[in-house]
Amino acid sequence: MYMSRELCAAASASEAVIMRDxxxxxxxxxxxxxxxxxxxxxxxxIMLKNIPELKGVSGETPEAVRIGSMTTFQEALGSDLVPAYLKEALRYMASRTKRxxxxxxxxxALMRDDSxxxxxxxxxxAKLELLHWAKPDSGESVQDRFGCPDKNGSDLEEASQVRGDQPVREAICIRRYLQHRExxxxxxxTAIMVRTDICVVSKRYANTAESHSYLTAAMGYADGRFRVGVSLKNAGVFFPKEFSDSLGEDENAETFARFANSWAGLDIPDDLYGSTAYKRYLLGVTLENLYRSLKERISSGQRTDGRKGETEA
Ligand SMILES: Cc1cc2nc3c(=O)[nH]c(=O)nc-3n(C[C@H](O)[C@H](O)[C@H](O)COP(=O)(O)OP(=O)(O)OC[C@H]3O[C@@H](n4cnc5c(N)ncnc54)[C@H](O)[C@@H]3O)c2cc1C
Incomplete structure (x- = not known):
């Protein structure tokens, strides 16, 4: 087993990023x-729990909610602001202790294949708010230059500001984070931004509620476009952009079966969770069901996530 040897507490987000090497x-x-x-x-x-800006849920605009990255699953389930579609996914973590x-x-950050x-x-x-420390004058890390961990985070922050280095904030689409992990x-x-003016449905398959899932699929509808997200155990997390873009308002079972059977670049292993053929079949019918359920909601006028979802203490 691998053990960590040192624990540092960061007091601010910028202090945390400057400590990171x-x-x-x-x-x-x-x-x-x-x-x-x-x-x-x-x-x-680098312990993040004392950083106030990473905590809490706030309604940024009527259409978007900002969830601080240190918000626990249970805290998010307890918020009236968090949309029902996200609460559905948060409940996929069945253990209350873990939530x-x-x-x-x-x-x-983990972006596991059973996420x-x-x-x-x-x-x-969804969008992610990210923070990193820009070191424009050299490729050298601040820690190397200032001898961390002997110095504390505030000393480092001060030293870096004197040299003109800056904390840089960025908001990126989660798909970009997925595609450029390195x-x-x-x-x-620092936060996850989710929209409330959209419809999203999802489905997770696992042997028991507490087991790892072998397939989780979700479909959203926003601004007249469908979007698909898929996590497949031992295969990865995927955003099939071309397929998502091709979906119109009048698809049938064939569309989803064809896609699941011929999805290029998707290497589904034959393993204890099921055969490749079974998982492709399951993916096809799951996407079809998600599509039908989205369509029902759209045609009944529920284009946004009006459902607040149950709030849990
Ligand atoms: C028995 C068991 C079963 C599990 N099953 C699942 C599962 O089915 N699906 C699943 O998705 N997860 C699973 N997990 C993993 C884990 O519990 C969850 O993914 C959890 O949400 C991780 O959050 P954490 O706050 O505990 O992260 P931590 O353990 O504290 O950190 C996880 C990673 O994220 C990085 N990190 C944390 N916060 C940030 C941040 N703000 N910015 C950048 N990087 C950050 C850390 O450096 C680390 O690499 C399981 C864990 C256990 C013990």
Missing amino acids: ASSAYLAGGTELLRSGTERSADRL DMATIGGNV YLAATLIAAH EYQKDLI
């Missing part, structure tokens, strides 16, 4: 990083 990792709820046998650990963990600890930012949230966030066209590896996810 190749041998460290951000520590959120710790359900992955601190679990026995994890392969994700690092020499130094009390695990954060939304930690889940997005609870990835398919839904992709279909919902580029964003050291970035701190």
Whole structure:
């Protein structure tokens, strides 16, 4: 088992990003990083729990909600602002104990092939707020130059500002994060932005509620366009853009079966979760069902997520 050797507490988001180097990792709820046998650990963990700006849920505009990355699954389920489609995905984490600890930012950063949230966030066209520390004058890390970890985060921040380095904030679409994981590896996810003026439906398959899922699929409808997100165990997390763009308002079963059987670039393994043929079949019928359910809601005038979803204490 790999153990982390040092724990640093960051007091602000910019302090956290300046502490982050190749041998460290951000520590959120710790359900992955601190679990026995994890392969994700690092020499130094940068604790995020004391950073106020990473916490809380706020209604940015009537159409969008900002969820701080340190918001736990359970806190999000307890918010009236979080749309019902996201609550549905949050409940895929069946263990209440884990929901009390695990954060939304930690889940997005992991982007596992059995992710609870990835398919839904992709279909919902969610955006991520990211923070990184720009070092325009050299490729050298701030830690190398200033001798972290002997210096604390505030010293580093001050030193970097004197040299003209800047914290850079960026908002990107979750699909971009998925496609360019390497580029964003050291970035701190500060928040997830989700829309409330859209319709999203999802479906997760697992042997038991607490087992890893072997397929999670989601479909969203926004601005007259359909969007599909898929997580497949031992295959990855996907956004089939061409297929999503091709969907119109009058598709039939054939469309989805054809797509699932011929999706180029999707290598579905034959494993304990099921044969390749079975998983392709399941993907086709699941997408068809999601499409039908979206269409029903659209035709009954529910184009936005008017359902608030049950709020949990
Ligand atoms: C028994 C068990 C079963 C699990 N099953 C599933 C499953 O089916 N599906 C699933 O998706 N997950 C699963 N997990 C993994 C994990 O519980 C969740 O993904 C959880 O949401 C991670 O959040 P956390 O806050 O605990 O992250 P942490 O463990 O603290 O961190 C996870 C990773 O995210 C990085 N990170 C955390 N916060 C940020 C941030 N704000 N910005 C950038 N990087 C960050 C960390 O550096 C680390 O690499 C399981 C874990 C256990 C122990």
